[in-house]
Amino acid sequence: MAGSRCSRKVRLTAFIAIFFAFFATGSSTAQVPLLMWSSDGLPPLALPAAGHIISNDQLTAYLTTALGSGPHTVLLFLQDKLSKDDFTVFGGVFGNKQDSAFQNLEAAVQTSSSSVTLPALEWSGSSAILALLQEKLGVSPLLVDADTLSHLSINTSVSNLLLINLPYCTGLHKSCKEVLHNNDEIIGEVLGIMKAKNVPYTAIYTGLQPSRVISEMSVSDQSVGRSLLQAIGPDVRPIMFNVSGSPCIMLWAQNLNISLSSSSAWIDLATETPSLTGSMCNSSNSVLVLNYSSGYILSFAMSQRFYPVSARNWFTLDSVQLQFNGLTASFIGRRGIYAPAEYSFHCQSVNSFQDALLVPNNTNQNTTQWRLKFIDFQIQGFGLANGTNFSYANDCAGFFTPGIWMGLLTSLLMLLIFVYGLHMIMQLNTMDRFDDPKGPSISVPQSE
Structure with missing residues (x-):
């Protein structure tokens, strides 16, 4: 039992580490994170290398393995927007864990029998993940909330796709952390209902679209200088x-x-x-x-x-x-x-x-x-x-950097040379007589 708890802690640590490894890398491809955990178990998935973006084909292949045999009950927590930066900023990773907006989510991943974390999943459209699950399970999604789910009778002999929509913060909300914390409370409530009903499930938490799109700028487009x-x-x-x-x-x-x-x-x-x-x-x-x-x-x-x-x-x-x-x-x-x-x-x-x-x-x-x-x-x-x-x-760099000083001094030196040359030109005088020194001198007789 102690070994199982230790392995779960290791998985949670790996979950956080992967997010920060990908947080340090940039990409021009729109991407969303995906968390998947199960009460029964999931097939193993090798951790992706830092910077690698999971393609839709790779996700399809894995879901085929995970959901290919027998009926499954899948809980899809589909948030309006989600990016890995949301975990970085509001997950309490840098500070106190009690201040995290994802306490129930982290606890669910830690206590599940197995989990898979995809920090960077290629985003191809708002309905891609939902359409993929419909194809693999062969059923249409059923939109539910915690209150509806508590009164719902779930037939475990067939596959079920239960969709729980979650909002994302907008200008109307007080703070993103408050919205994500409320979403986390909904996740905890739904998982508690599934546990009370003793229904095995596979849960997925992801976003309809990324909340932050990283754009890559070419070197020629980047501004040069401080x-x-x-x-x-x-x-x-x-x-x-x-x-x-x-x-x-x-x-x-x-x-x-x-x-x-x-x-x-x-x-x-x-x-x-x-x-x-x-x-x-x-x-x-x-x-x-x-x-x-x-x-x-x-x-x-x-x-x-x-x-x-x-x-x-x-x-x-x-x-x-x-x-x-x-x-x-x-x-x-x-x-x-x-x-x-x-x-x-x-x-x-x-x-x-x-x-x-x-x-x-x-x-x-x-x-x-x-x-x-x-x-x-x-x-x-x-x-x-x-x-x-x-x-x-x-x-810390002064406004007059060495390059600016060199340009100013060079410009001043050229200005001095120009002024001196202009002054010399202005000092030139034209001759007032045009005598031929080899010829006889000009004599003007005077008459009395």
Whole structure:
């Protein structure tokens, strides 16, 4: 029994890990996630490689195996829209599990006899999955809700396709998390009714269409140069620490590279899924603590204060701590890591060894060789008024970059040359006499 519980926990961990592995990859193909679990059992399915999108043919082949023999009762939870980012943002993966909007869903996957997770299923149309199940089961769908299902007599000797429609958040709703939480309550209620009726079932949770479509931009279409980030694209979601359901701290980095010595290889923590145990925030101080399963702990300490000279509040990244195997390396944000309190801070490169914005604060020989290198780094610890988006970013790069200075100086030099040449031309005078020096001089006799 203990072994069974352990395996279920492993499956749930794999479920979350797969979502984040695919969350880190981009694609131009519209896709929806699909979760499938059963009270009886499902045939095994090899975990897809990161970045792989399951095609409709592959799904058809698997459903043929799973639903090919004997009658089946299938519960299809069909949400209006669904993307894997919904699990990332509202699933409580980064923070407290009790704050997750999918508690009943996660519990159902964990306690089922077997489950299959497809984080990226090729989306070909709103009715594709429903038509596919109708074909495999040979029955028409029956639209039900929890109240109808509680009074419905289910004949297990024939196949049944029970359709439960779930809404998605729109501008009329207070928040997406609230809508998804209500949907999760419906899922839990329906599964409870099936358990009370002692009816074996296979459940599928997916979307009619993706809630977020990731578009891929060619290199020639991308803008070249520095840009300030107000909002990261819909295909990318930052790490968020919430307090009372509201975002308090947000962090995004393309790479969170660490190295424990100058000769060791870089380790990218951005590829792992952290928990936020130990994080806190209030009106004057914020601490974001990233706890990784590999044993690394990365902490960002920020504070804000009022500066009379500018007559406004500014926040600073005071320190970054890296802990591993009982050792702690501390790095101070010496210069440049600051922004108005209502802004975010962005920098293309933040490191501790070259043009360092982070200065080591340890005298311990074991930690003075530790190095940090954050690529495309953005953080905000105060004034998060835009929900899931960063506020306007204060960039670490000055407005006059080396390229701009070179262009200005070159233009100034050319202007000076032009002005000098123009001045020389204006100083030229034409001759007022045209004498022939070889001929006799001109004499004009005078008469008295």
